[in-house]
Amino acid sequence: MSAVDVKNLSKRFGGLKAVESLSFSVNSGSVHALIGPNGAGKTTVLNLISRFYTADDGQVFVQGENILTLRDYDIFRTGIARTFQNLEIFGDLSVFENVMTARFRFMKSGVIANMLRLPRSRSEERKNKDRVKEIISLVGLQDIAFKRAGSLPYGQQKLVELARAMALEPKVLLLDEPAAGYNTEEVGKLAQLLLKVKDILKASILLVEHNMSLVMAISDRITVMHHGQFLAEGTPPEIEKNPAVIEAYLGRRYKPKVEEAEYA
Amino acid sequence: MPQIKKNFIYLIATIIILAMPFYLGEYFLYIATLTLVFTLASFGTNILSGYTNLLSLAGATFFGAGAFATAILMSRYEVSFFPALLLAGFTGVALSLVVAIPTLRLEHVYLAIATLGYVFISSEIAKSLESLTGGSMGMGVPQVSIMGQSLDEIGLFYITLVIVTLLMIAGVNLTHCRFGRAFFAVKGSEFAARSIGIPAPKIKIIAFAVQAFYCAVAGGIYGVLVRFIDPSLFSIFVSISFLSMVIIGGLGSVLGSIFGAIFVIVTPQLLTYFGLTEIQRSIYGLAMILSLMFLPNGLVSLTEKFKFFKQVEH
Numbered sequence: 001m002s003a004v005d006v007k008n009l010s011k012r013f014g015g016l017k018a019v020e021s022l023s024f025s026v027n028s029g030s031v032h033a034l035i036g037p038n039g040a041g042k043t044t045v046l047n048l049i050s051r052f053y054t055a056d057d058g059q060v061f062v063q064g065e066n067i068l069t070l071r072d073y074d075i076f077r078t079g080i081a082r083t084f085q086n087l088e089i090f091g092d093l094s095v096f097e098n099v100m101t102a103r104f105r106f107m108k109s110g111v112i113a114n115m116l117r118l119p120r121s122r123s124e125e126r127k128n129k130d131r132v133k134e135i136i137s138l139v140g141l142q143d144i145a146f147k148r149a150g151s152l153p154y155g156q157q158k159l160v161e162l163a164r165a166m167a168l169e170p171k172v173l174l175l176d177e178p179a180a181g182y183n184t185e186e187v188g189k190l191a192q193l194l195l196k197v198k199d200i201l202k203a204s205i206l207l208v209e210h211n212m213s214l215v216m217a218i219s220d221r222i223t224v225m226h227h228g229q230f231l232a233e234g235t236p237p238e239i240e241k242n243p244a245v246i247e248a249y250l251g252r253r254y255k256p257k258v259e260e261a262e263y264a
Numbered sequence: 265m266p267q268i269k270k271n272f273i274y275l276i277a278t279i280i281i282l283a284m285p286f287y288l289g290e291y292f293l294y295i296a297t298l299t300l301v302f303t304l305a306s307f308g309t310n311i312l313s314g315y316t317n318l319l320s321l322a323g324a325t326f327f328g329a330g331a332f333a334t335a336i337l338m339s340r341y342e343v344s345f346f347p348a349l350l351l352a353g354f355t356g357v358a359l360s361l362v363v364a365i366p367t368l369r370l371e372h373v374y375l376a377i378a379t380l381g382y383v384f385i386s387s388e389i390a391k392s393l394e395s396l397t398g399g400s401m402g403m404g405v406p407q408v409s410i411m412g413q414s415l416d417e418i419g420l421f422y423i424t425l426v427i428v429t430l431l432m433i434a435g436v437n438l439t440h441c442r443f444g445r446a447f448f449a450v451k452g453s454e455f456a457a458r459s460i461g462i463p464a465p466k467i468k469i470i471a472f473a474v475q476a477f478y479c480a481v482a483g484g485i486y487g488v489l490v491r492f493i494d495p496s497l498f499s500i501f502v503s504i505s506f507l508s509m510v511i512i513g514g515l516g517s518v519l520g521s522i523f524g525a526i527f528v529i530v531t532p533q534l535l536t537y538f539g540l541t542e543i544q545r546s547i548y549g550l551a552m553i554l555s556l557m558f559l560p561n562g563l564v565s566l567t568e569k570f571k572f573f574k575q576v577e578h
Contacts, residue, residue, distance in 0.1 A: 052455060076461040084455075088455055090453065092448050101457070101460060111438065114441035117437045125441060
């Protein structure tokens with residue numbers, strides 16, 4: 001069974017067809033990249049999958065469940081979690097608390113139990129704390145776990161987001177440009193981290209990314225979008241050589257030779 | 265070491281507060297009790313506006329409703345003070361649903377203006393229910409008595425201190441648990457909060473309910489403290505004073521709520537005491553402007569400079 005099945009997904013903003021009848025599948029346990037030139041509709045696809053936008057047409061199955069019928073704050077139950085292109089961390093909270101927020105639905109205590117610090121409230125707090133600390137160490141933020149997340153540099157804030165998504169114990173991780181703002185060395189580390197995270201969670205990753213070295217390094221399959229539509233799909237070497245893809249990125253007059261230098 | 269120093273400061277503060285009836289005159293003890301009352305309202309408003317970032321001006325509705333509910337239960341139904349106060353708190357919670365649910369989709373100034381409507385409506389309701397509230401003439405509030413013993417100012421101060429302390433501890437606990445974090449999450453990014461399973465509409469309603477409970481209890485104590493209430497309690501100035509406490513004290517901070525209440529209640533009274541009645545409002549206004557100019561994160565940022573209370577804050 002595939003982890004994510006996108007079927008004929010469409011979204012229109014006024015006259016603009018942001019996504020037009022797009023279909024692709026993410027195999028369980030794989031890293032699947034969604035790429036395309038700026039404005040191709042990649043982030044729109046992620047926002048449709050995470051129910052920030054409502055799709056005009058089509059279905060999205062996560063682990064066999066159609067998530068387009070669920071409310072946005074219920075889709076995490078299907079095993080999906082995401083990070084954001086423009087950081088969406090909770091700046092007022094510490095790193096630890098940021099990650100703890102993702103355990104909200106793993107806890108059951110009510111407002112009054114919280115206020116009175118009833119045993120129920122304390123024990124669930126303790127249980128979740130241990131797991132959250134594990135996750136924070138995994139992404140390497142243990143030394144700054146109690147710093148205010150809003151005061152951290154950009155790169156670390158991105159890791160906070162990753163850790164927060166991981167705290168949902170997802171089976172499918174949607175990552176929106178995880179490498180943005182990283183230098184070559186950091187991208188290498190990120191690639192290793194993402195593969196490690198995938199193995200530990202036994203999850204699949206759906207990756208939207210502009211950084212081709214990251215995409216080529218960790219993806220099992222790549223889907224290319226252009227003007228909201230499906231353009232091509234294949235393994236990294238296949239996509240690299242695909243003339244339609246090269247044309248979409250560089251225009252009609254360029255020849256493949258120019259392209260190889262960039263991916264090298 | 266810092267822990268010991270911090271505990272020492274807390275100890276001194278506790279002694280200063282507990283000994284207040286022994287060195288404050290009758291009038292200043294009244295001001296101290298009043299400050300305690302407004303600390304509750306300020307903290308409740310901070311949960312809604314500071315932690316969850318919902319700018320509401322309905323605070324006076326809950327405060328006034330709490331005051332009238334307590335007074336009516338005590339005088340017309342002979343309910344004793346504590347159960348009356350608790351019921352007043354729940355009256356506030358019930359009202360908060362009426363306020364919150366229709367305005368859930370509104371944000372920022374739009375929410376502020378929409379909630380303002382409730383203040384006008386509640387004022388009119390209080391005026392028209394003459395048989396219960398005494399209409400625009402207002403009503404007297406019975407003296408608090410515990411086990412047949414009437415409480416004097418000193419007794420009322422200590423009772424208020426106990427209620428406020430317990431509710432503040434409960435509030436601090438709340439901010440450190442799953443709901444407290446959820447408030448901050450909705451403030452930080454509602455989109456992200458929803459993506460990790462936090463039901464934002466429910467969290468907003470709870471934040472309203474918490475504010476309403478604290479403001480209604482504060483209103484209930486206010487009534488028995490001043491002994492007379494009328495529909496002018498349902499005033500936008502009351503709502504604005506709650507918000508200004510939170511903003512002057514520090515958004516999203518427990519200590520900030522306390523500092524804000526002290527500033528807003530005590531400063532005008534002190535100015536009057538020192539014979540500055542005529543220009544009292546101007547100086548108070550100036551102090552407000554200066555404090556926001558130099559301490560945009562509220563008075564609570566002063567403590568960060570001295571590192572006394574750092575651990576307590578978020």
